Amino acid sequence: MGYIREFYERFIKLEEPEWRFIAAHFQKQVFQKQEHIIDLGETENYLSFIESGLVRFYIPGDEREWTFHFNFHKEFTGAYDSFLTRTPATYRLQALSETMLWRISYEDLQEVYTHTRAGNFLGRFIAERMFLTCARRTIDLVRYNATERYLQLLKEEPRVLQQVPLKYVASYIGITPQALSRIRRQIS
Known part of the structure; x- marks a missing residue:
């Protein structure tokens, strides 16, 4: 979990009790190469931090698939729109290599937001970063x-x-x- 703390501390200094509270809400899960992390129609229940590995976001199709995003080690990942709205995902997330994730559930993240200033700060930062990535990608595809x-x-x-x-x-x-x-x- 050291990478998660390192990630947090790039933006905000964590007090030890606050870090222990946050860390207690994450659980480790490993996905094998080509395994789906979330499938089409499933509701995303976790925000995940990639300790190692690579994640592809794609929309399946009859003739071909459309890849629209990648996340790498030391980044947060997940079907964030599904996670926030609690609705089924319209795309898949797939591990392109063996991928180790530290995952926090929607409910646990709400608890971290409520009880820590660092959790609130990082939640806003991640949301803003995901928005900027999406906006830039859309503009690049058009331009x-x-x-x-x-x-x-x-x-x-x-x-x-x-x-x-x-x-x-x-x-x-x-x-x-x-x-x-x-x-x-x-x-x-």
């Missing part, structure tokens, strides 16, 4: 063509290209794997 989106990814998120299979990278930038191969050939 840039596939080659520009790939170049943006190369520049701003090289770990996606280093750790994610290319078929998911192609889906993430909205093209086929064959089109991604052409783009990669053209720019190299």
